[in-house]
Amino acid sequence: MGKGIFNVPIAVNEPVKSYAPGSPERDAVLKAYKTMINSKVEVPLYINGEDIKTGNTRTMSPPHDHQHVVGEYHLAEQKHVEDAISTALEARKTWSQMPWEQRAGIFLKAAELIAGPYRAKINAATMIAQSKTIHQAEIDAACEFIDFLRFNVQFMTDIYMEQPESTSDAWNRVEYRPLEGFTYAVTPFNFTAIAGNLPACMALMGNAVVWKPSDSQVYSAKVIMDVFKEAGVPEGVINVVFGDPVMITNTVLSNPDFSGLHFTGSTFIFKELWKQIGENIHNYKTYPRIVGETGGKDFIIAHKSANAKQVATAISRGAFEFQGQKCSAASRAYIPKSLWNDVKQYLLDDIKSFKMGSPEDMSNFITAVIHEGSFDKLAKYIDQAKADSDAEIIAGGGCDKSKGYFIEPTVVVTTDPKYTTMCTELFGPVITIYIYEDDAYSATLKLVDETSEYALTGAVLSTCRYAIDEATKALQNSAGNFYINDKPTGAVVGQQPFGGARASGTNDKAGSAQNLLRWVSPRLIKETFVTPTDYRYPFLG
Ligand SMILES: NC(=O)c1ccc[n+]([C@@H]2O[C@H](COP(=O)([O-])OP(=O)(O)OC[C@H]3O[C@@H](n4cnc5c(N)ncnc54)[C@H](O)[C@@H]3O)[C@@H](O)[C@H]2O)c1
Numbered sequence: 001m002g003k004g005i006f007n008v009p010i011a012v013n014e015p016v017k018s019y020a021p022g023s024p025e026r027d028a029v030l031k032a033y034k035t036m037i038n039s040k041v042e043v044p045l046y047i048n049g050e051d052i053k054t055g056n057t058r059t060m061s062p063p064h065d066h067q068h069v070v071g072e073y074h075l076a077e078q079k080h081v082e083d084a085i086s087t088a089l090e091a092r093k094t095w096s097q098m099p100w101e102q103r104a105g106i107f108l109k110a111a112e113l114i115a116g117p118y119r120a121k122i123n124a125a126t127m128i129a130q131s132k133t134i135h136q137a138e139i140d141a142a143c144e145f146i147d148f149l150r151f152n153v154q155f156m157t158d159i160y161m162e163q164p165e166s167t168s169d170a171w172n173r174v175e176y177r178p179l180e181g182f183t184y185a186v187t188p189f190n191f192t193a194i195a196g197n198l199p200a201c202m203a204l205m206g207n208a209v210v211w212k213p214s215d216s217q218v219y220s221a222k223v224i225m226d227v228f229k230e231a232g233v234p235e236g237v238i239n240v241v242f243g244d245p246v247m248i249t250n251t252v253l254s255n256p257d258f259s260g261l262h263f264t265g266s267t268f269i270f271k272e273l274w275k276q277i278g279e280n281i282h283n284y285k286t287y288p289r290i291v292g293e294t295g296g297k298d299f300i301i302a303h304k305s306a307n308a309k310q311v312a313t314a315i316s317r318g319a320f321e322f323q324g325q326k327c328s329a330a331s332r333a334y335i336p337k338s339l340w341n342d343v344k345q346y347l348l349d350d351i352k353s354f355k356m357g358s359p360e361d362m363s364n365f366i367t368a369v370i371h372e373g374s375f376d377k378l379a380k381y382i383d384q385a386k387a388d389s390d391a392e393i394i395a396g397g398g399c400d401k402s403k404g405y406f407i408e409p410t411v412v413v414t415t416d417p418k419y420t421t422m423c424t425e426l427f428g429p430v431i432t433i434y435i436y437e438d439d440a441y442s443a444t445l446k447l448v449d450e451t452s453e454y455a456l457t458g459a460v461l462s463t464c465r466y467a468i469d470e471a472t473k474a475l476q477n478s479a480g481n482f483y484i485n486d487k488p489t490g491a492v493v494g495q496q497p498f499g500g501a502r503a504s505g506t507n508d509k510a511g512s513a514q515n516l517l518r519w520v521s522p523r524l525i526k527e528t529f530v531t532p533t534d535y536r537y538p539f540l541g
């Protein structure tokens, strides 16, 4: 602790830039995009502050142009993962003793680097690696990431200020120690902000980290590491290993010093990792913390009192932004019969106006899905819907992977509320809609609650307060983020802490103090000023 009780800057959300034609930010990001897409980058492993080139490499290509190579990245072998772990354990010795304000300074600096000199680069990398439009890249790689970094510093000090009562003869203090051992971050492809935040927030709380990014997000992971390095994250505090997720994870989870998993990704993988941790439990020196934010089958339910245009807009943006590749994306909707014709017309008009193609053309609303595996899975469900008698495709349905992994925004209407695409997370630009009888609102709420194993996000649209209240109660456990008269996506750090329960995760709310609390192990220190010298009670017997 420094010699002062310091206040940190009050966290404010980073304003989202418009990228209007002729704006300086548009020129800057296009320039960065063109430079980066026309050159070749080499991404090493990052262990102990060194760039490690293993010679075993894999190429990187944008999902919207899969034959175009933008670089290669190096793959770890087991010994590199072991190095990353021993390095993290070594770095922890000094990092865990670093005064909090020094740690805060590093990550506040990282936020400002992204807000300024790295903004175009991190957005362009996200457009290339994950095929995000500039608008989606800006809200993610720039603004959400900056917000995570700024707000986490504030949450950290809020936590540190949480102290017990003391008396005149004994002073009670709680220190929030980093976890003993090293921590492990496993991150998904779809948000650069999540990829950066998972290791960063553990490091902010004094932990040393081994980070395994997604193979489909390597380019933007590299820019994150450039930022961390320039911000001054010391050697060995965040170590990055790319490659075989099973080998890397087996190596990490079999280490006795493993002390925490910060995972975001699919439900099945998270459950497998949890199981593996359970199987290793006798080997660990401490009970590992397990935080996982996972899949969703997010819903929109409209009441007959809703405004049809608002419902259609919630679907258009909630289901199709970033090709539906958000854990929060609306992927099932329940529309009352009396509203359907209008909702359908507005929705079809919206979809007709969507342009699809490369993110370099900033008039495109839809770009490619992340990789061939995802493309093939989506195409299979779409083909199945074309064949099934209880499903009808009313928009989209086309798929083309000749140049990029392009799936048309697709709307399936089903007569079976438990139809497969009403229940299964597809993670793509496909929404399934069930039309219900207007007077079956209560029964439909029950259906919404019972249809999926997930409970991540959901939205109700209605102008009737009674209907809103009924939905709020009936769907209490159906979503960790519940939206009234809005789309179920687009949570903002500091405003809508994010996460879900049931199969959607541990609901430790990314972008909140609650999440940071998982990465510390409090120690209570009681200091007694006049130490007793007689064991007897004042009155014994
Ligand atoms: N709830 C949330 O906050 C949230 C946020 C973003 C994404 N997601 C979810 O993430 C998924 C999409 O992301 P994805 O495709 O990158 O997910 P994914 O589960 O395929 O991959 C996530 C991470 O796990 C790693 N991984 C894969 N197999 C593994 C294994 N056997 N052992 C260890 N690690 C393994 C991957 O390499 C990657 O780093 C969706 O299910 C989405 O809902 C959830």
Ligand SMILES: N[C@@H](CCC=O)C(=O)O
Binding pocket: 190, 191, 325, 326, 327, 328, 329, 488, 489, 490, 491, 492, 498
């Ligand atoms: N924070 C994002 C979801 C992150 C998951 O992919 C949202 O609210 O849309």
